[in-house]
Amino acid sequence: MTTTKRTSLISKATIDRLPLYFRTLRLVQDEGIDVISSDELGRRLGITPEQIRKDLASFGQFGKKGVGYYVNELKHNVGGILGLDNHWNIAVIGIGHLGAALANYQNFVSLGFNLVALFDQDPKVIGTVQNHVKVEDVRELAQIVRERHVDIGIIAVPAAFAQEVADQLVTAGVKGIWNFAPIKMQVPDSMHIVNEDLSIGLSRLSYYITRR
Amino acid sequence: MTTTKRTSLISKATIDRLPLYFRTLRLVQDEGIDVISSDELGRRLGITPEQIRKDLASFGQFGKKGVGYYVNELKHNVGGILGLDNHWNIAVIGIGHLGAALANYQNFVSLGFNLVALFDQDPKVIGTVQNHVKVEDVRELAQIVRERHVDIGIIAVPAAFAQEVADQLVTAGVKGIWNFAPIKMQVPDSMHIVNEDLSIGLSRLSYYITRR
């Protein structure tokens, strides 16, 4: 039995480690390993075993004292916590270089997401196909988002158009937005939005190599 | 005069906010604004003014009490702290969808990075051009990295080849690695590496929309 504790008590850092656990458990399972200790999982990920046990314990008791964690069971539990078993429908808006890369990113498929729609504004791009999905005119966004039950909208348009697209996604009723445009988006408090700012990582690297 | 404090005292979270300050200062400057308060900067970014003042104060005294911060001066200071004025040379390894997107990402140019080399393994890709740079055979990586003084290697190859590429980059003498492959990389302690794991953000979004 799984005891689920109050969401608010769980650290943001913990949630960001769960996908790493999930991925490693899958790799471990492919190697034919049935049981794994927090020690071994930690060794593979460069995370302390205490941290891993604490993270998992915030969601329930998944291990067996003196034994470890059953890989398959833990993998399903972690996947469930992350909501991956909902197999969310995703759509990418803005099929430039980045949007096309996201549309073709196979790791999303392996996490259980379904790519159901692509949108662009450029007549030369509309009608082309990426990863077996046809690019639609962004003017039909609202209608298609509803028809295909899009849960998550991925914004890969230039910064100048991002807010407008976000507004349309909110109106069309998506559950969450994954934003790659480097701007502070205005969305209702109830809308979940995750910003993916690629220049932060590169700037951080610049910072570190500058002062080593 | 700028007082620079010990690096170790500065929080990782602070460093990740600096690129946001830098970008906003540039936007503000484009609007013709000469002076900005922590309050206004915070309003634009959704960050508290106290946080911004604290972040900046860890690197020196850049503001004027009762006045605010001179936009141009602060922008240059923040850029300098991030090391953007070094105009680091970057190379992308793996010109698939993601690698091509990174090679064409204009925000990196605007941060002062220079794209100097692209590498792939596929004969059909070698010789093609992305963003005015020709794709070279990855077997020539070591030589070209030295010739063109590559500072940062961006790994966009499939997970199975990522460690091998990292090893070659380390041997060739890059200063830092920006890794998009979803694996735990083994590099010497002296090597700076930033991992960009796109599935974390999407998984986090899945987590939040699952339990709203």
Place this chain on the structure above:
DNA sequence: TAGATTGTTAATCGATTAACAATC
């Protein structure tokens, strides 16, 4: 049983928020 390993509590460490003196 003895050894291994979890889950949890307590201690420490780090980051944010609040408050306010300094000063433009």
Place this chain on the structure above:
DNA sequence: TAGATTGTTAATCGATTAACAATC
């Protein structure tokens, strides 16, 4: 001067690490 705003110290909050009892 009076009002505005920084820079810094103190207080709070949150996350990680350490320690260990429970138990397989």
